[in-house]
Every structure is written in C-alpha cells, then in structure tokens.
Amino acid sequence: MTFIPFFILLFCAVPIALVLALTSLWYIWTSGNAVLFDSYPQQLFSAIDSYGLMAIPLFMLAGELMNEGGLTSRLINMSRILVGGFRGGLAYINLVANMMMAAIMGSAASQIAIMSRAMVPAMEKEGYDSAYAAAITAAGGLLSPIIPPSMLFVLYGVLAQVPIAEMFIAGILPGIIMSFLFFLVIAVIGLVQQYPKGEWPSRKQSVEFFLMGLPAGLIPVVIIGGILTGLATPTESAALASLGALLIGKYVYKDLELNHLPEILKRTALNSGMVVMLISAAGVFGWVVVYEQLPQAAAGWIAQQTSDPFTFLLMVIGVLILIGMVLDGIAALILVVPILLPIAQQQFGISPYQFGVVVCLTLVMGLLTPPVGAGLFIGSSMTGVPPMKIFRSLMPFLFATLVTLVLLAAIPELVTALI
Template sequence: MTFVFFLVLLFCAVPIALVLALTALWYIVTSDNTVLFSSYPQQLFGAIESYGLLAIPLFMLAGELMNEGGLTSRLINLARILVGGFRGGLAYINLVANMMMAAIMGSAASQIAIMSRAMVPAMEKEGYSGSYAAAITAAGGLLSPIIPPSMLFVLFGVLAQIPIAEMFIAGIVPGLLMSGLFFIVIAVIGLVQQYPAGQWPGRRQMKSYLLMGIPAGLIPMVIIGGILTGLATPTESAALASLAALLIGKYVYKDLKFSHLPEILKRTALNSGMVIMLISAAGVFGWVIVYEQIPQAAAAWIAQQTTDPFVFMLMVVGVLILVGMVIDGIAALILVVPILLPIAQQQFDISAYQFGVVVCLTLVMGLLTPPVGAGLFIGSSMTGIPPMKIFRSLLPFLLATLVTLILLSAFPQLSLMLL
C-alpha cells in the first residue's frame, strides 16, 4: 500500500521532496509505530547535519559569480589557444571550455544553460548545425558529475559516509577517459561532415587570451589543487573558489557589480534550498527503507541472478538509465544508494568509489534522455532548437558515455588508481 501511495504522488507531479517525506509519513502512520513517529523530526533534520553538504551552495555560488563576472568567456578564449586550430575547432573549444567549467560548477544543468548561451550562437555563425552545437554543449554537461568538483559526488559521499575529497579524486581519470572519447567523436564527425578548419589565434591575440584567461583558469586550480594537496577540504575549496570568482570578476575583469550580488545570492539560496530540502526528505525515506530491510531483500534477489561483480554493475547501469529517464538525478541518487551500495560492498566486494562514479555518471545520462530529459529542454530553451533534434545529434556522445560506463564497470582501477 505504501508503494502504491508513493507511485500515485510521483505520477501526480508532486515535488519529489514532498513525495519522499509524505511516503515515509504514510508508512509510519499506517504501521501504527509510535517509536518511528516520534523519531520523524529527528531523522528529517539529522539527514542534513553534515559539514560536507555546505559545499553544494558554495559551488553553486561560485558558478553564479563566474557567469556574472565574465570568467566564462575568458575560459572559452583560453580554450581557443589549446584546440582552436583543429578541424571543427569550435567544437573542440566548446568541449575544452566545458571541461574547465566542470572543474568549477559541479552542476550539469547549470553548465548546459551557461555554455548554451555562450557557444551555440558562435558555432552556428561559423557554419555548424545548431543541433550539433547544442549537442556538444549538452554532452559537456555529462562531464560535471565526474570531473571534480561534483555536487552528485558531494551527495554520494554524504550518503555513503566516505571522504568527499577522495570521491573527487576517484573521478579524475574517468573524467579524462570520457573527455578523450568525446574528442574522438568530434574528430570523426568533423571529418564526415567536413566542418571548417579551425584557426589558431595570432601571436598578439594568443598573448591577450592567455593573460586574460589565466585569472579565470586559477579557479579550477584552487579547487582541485586544494583538495589534491590536502590543504583544503572540498567545502573550504568551494568557499575559496567563490571568493576568487568574486574578486576576479569585480577587480580584474570589472564585469561584476556589487549591485548584482543580491540577485546572485537569491538564485543560489533558492537552488541550494531545493537540493537541501530534497536531501532532508530523502533521509527519512531512506531510514524507512532500512527499517523495512529492503536492501537485504534486494540483495537476496540479486544474489540469485549473478555472482559476477561486472554483471552486477551492468545490471545497475541498465536499471539506473531507466530510473534516470523519469526521476531527477539527485532524487534518484538518494533513492538508490541506501539500497544498492550495501549490496555492492557486501555481496560483490565493490569499492564505494567505483560504485559512486558509475552511479553518478549513469544518472546524469537521464538528464539528456527522453521522456523527461531536463538537460535537453534547458538546451532547447537557450537555443530555440527542438529537444529531439538535439537528442539525435547527441546519440554518438551518449554511446561514448556508455562505453565509458562499461570500462569503469569492468576495470575498477580506472576509478581507484589515484587513491
């Protein structure tokens, strides 16, 4: 009966945070368990009593400040120096700029929105099809869950009770692997479609791009360098990145005005508030799941299907692709981790870091796949290109992502080699 109540709320388009909180409350009331009822408020607030969760609003703030302060356009020019001269140069520039933004923002949806406005009109002007330009930009959003920092990694670290800094490190090699596969896809499409040869910036222009791009490029170094060297926690790195974005945007590029700050802080508060509310509600829901011993029942069923860790990981990928198609990635992560992570660790001896990288990347694919495909609609609203046209152009990149997931499932060392 509780499961039916959950589905009714879900398909009535009730916000997912309320679905989780109300389903847990329904179960407690119908079970007539007074102990559970009295513990409900404690579990609701206990789920967000984690220092690591502070990184989420701080990374959101850093992204907002970067966009408002003109740092994004300088990162794009910096990418021109690195890859601008190859055939289909703007496509490579788009991807490299997305990699840089992924190392700052940690949010696929925000990254797609910002980069769509910045890159798609420029690519269309140089002869690229609008759907292909939007597809590359959307594909770049797939890098955000695995190139640190990542909000999904922060959340997974909290749910799995593992160090968030080490979770970030586990995503570096997978992120570079997937970026390499995306470069191959762009190269093949560029040759087939005969996209225009790129142009390297002139020496004077290159010097200008480099000088103006270095301050913006320092922010990913502050974030990742602080975490890798142990000088700062992910939360402290996020705070430093926000401060750096504010100072650079205001005093170096002079695009950021203090009058912009109230609106920036308002957007950050609203967006992070929704995420924190979802985490809180999911804490109660996960508590009920554990109380009902659902992970143990799921483990018993899966153990009957396979004893091979690789097959188990492929099963997880298949299920989560379907889940991600209809449920937001953060909500889905909160739902599946309490159930599947104990099975992965206890039944198959799979590292939490490998499992987290695969799960987070798989769920973000749902952002770009119908029927929901929020990332497709974000890209469409920013560019005016129909979502299904973007999706068709995106298929080679989704195939490359699937290849990455298979490799990560088969070879744990890809996620663990830097730990």
C-alpha cells in the same frame, strides 16, 4: 503498500521532495507504530546535518559569480589556444571550455544553461548545425559529475560515508577517459560533415587570451589543488572559489557589478534550498527503506541472478538508466544508494568509489534522455532547438558515455588508481 502512494504522487507531478516526505509519513501511519512519528523530525534534520553538504551552495555560488563576472568567456578564449585550429575547431573549444567549467561548477544543469548561452550562437554563426552545437554543449554537462568538483560526488560521499576529497580524486581518470572519447566523436563527425577548419589564434592573440584567461584559470587550480594537497576541504575550496570569482570578476575583469549580488545570492539560495529540501526528505525515505529491510530483499534477489561483480554493475547501469529517465539525478541517487551500496560492498566486494563513479555518471545520463530529460529542455530553452533534435545529435556522445561506463565497471583500477 508503501510504494503505492509513492508512484501515485510521483505521476501526479508532485515535487519529488514532497513525494518522499509524504510517502514516509504514509508508511508510519499505516505501520501502526506511532512512536516512529517522534523520530520523523530527527531523521529530517540528521539527513542534512553534514559539513560536507555546505559545498553544494558554495559551488553553485562560484558558478553564478563566474558567469556574471566574465570568467566564463575568458576561459572559452583561453581554450582557443589549445584546440581552435582543428577541423570543427569551435566544437573542440566548446568541449574544452566545458571541461574547465566542470572543474568549477559541479552541476550539469547549471553548466548546460551557462554554456548554451555562451557557445551555441557562436557555433551557429560559423555554419554549425544548431542541434549539433546544442548537443555538444549538453554533452559537456556529462563531464560535471565526474570531473571534480561534483555536487553528486559531495552527496554520494555523505550518503556512503566516504571522504569527499577521495571521491573527487576517483573521478579524475574517468573524466579524462570520457573527454578523450568525446574528442574522438567530434573528430569523426567533423570529418563526415566536413565542418570548417578552425583558425589558430595569432601569437599576439594567444598571449592576450592566455593572460586574460589566467586569472579565471586559477579558480579550478585553487579548487582541485587545495583538495589534492590536503590544504583545504572540498567545502573550504568551494568557499575560496566563490571568493576568488567575486574578486576576479569585480577587480580584474571589472564585469561584475556589486548591485547584482543580491540577485546572484537569491538564485543560489533558491537552487541550493531545493537541493537541501530534497536531501532532507530523502533521508527520511531512506530510513523507511532500511526499516522495511528492502536492501536485504534486493540483495537476496540479485544474488540469485549473478555472483560476478562486473555483471552486477552492468545490471545496475541498466536499471539506473531507466530510473534516470524519470527521476532527477539527486533524487535517484538518494533513493538507490542506501539499497544498492550495501549489496555492492558486502555481496560483491565492489569499492564504494568505483560504485559511486558508475552510479553518478549513469544517473546524469538521465538528464539528457527522454521522457524527462531536464538537460534537453534547458538546452532547448536556451537555444530554441527542439529537445528531440538535440537528443538525436547527442546519441554518439551518449554511446561514448556508455563505453566509459562499461570500462569503469570492468576495470576498477581506472577509478581507484589515484586514491
């Protein structure tokens, strides 16, 4: 009975945070156990009572400051040194720049919005199909949940009670694998479509791009280096990245105006506030799910279907692709982890790191798949290309992502080797 009001509210387009909070209240009311009302505020607060969650608004702030301060454009120019001369050079530049931004922002939606503004017009000027340009930019957003830092990894670490720093490390090899597959896709499409050969920057330009991009390139070094060496927690690294982006944008590149800070902070507060509200409401919903013993019931059903960890993960991938098509990735993560993680660990002996990487990457695919596909609509609004045209051009990249997921499900060491 609990899920009847859940689906009614969901399909009435009620914000997902309210759907979760109201459904939980409905369960308490219909259970007849009025004592649970006393626990409701406590569960709302305890869901967000985590130091690790402070990393989310700080990474959002770092991304906003980088975009306003001109760091993004310098990173794009820096990537020209590495891949600018290949056939379809701007496509490679787009992907490399997205990899750099993924190591800073951690938010797929923000990354797609920023990189669409930065890259798609430039690709269109050089004769690239606008849908293809938008698709590469959207595909770059798929790198954000696994190349550290990642907001989904932060949230998963809190939900699964595993060290966030180790979750970040677990995403390094999968991020490299998926980037390599994306490069192959771009190479094949470039040959088939005969996109123009890029031009390598001259030696003078290369030196200029490198020196100008070096300060911006220090941001991901600070974030990842601090975490890997243990000198800083993910939250502290996010704070250092925000401070670094502010100082570099203001005093090195001199593109950041201090009078823009109130608007930047306002956008960051609104965006992170929505995420925190969602986490709080979902914490109560997760409490209801556990109280109704849904994980145990799901475990019993799955145990009847298979006893093989690889098959179980393939089932999870299939289910989460469907869930991701209709629910936001953060909301879906909060819903499925309390149900599926205990089954993965206790029934199948799957590492929480392997499970987390597979789940987070699968759910972000939903950002780029109809009918909801928020990433498609963000890319469309930024470029003017219809969402379904972007989706059709995006399909080779989604297939490469599926190949990555199958590899990660079959070979746990691809996730756990560096931990």
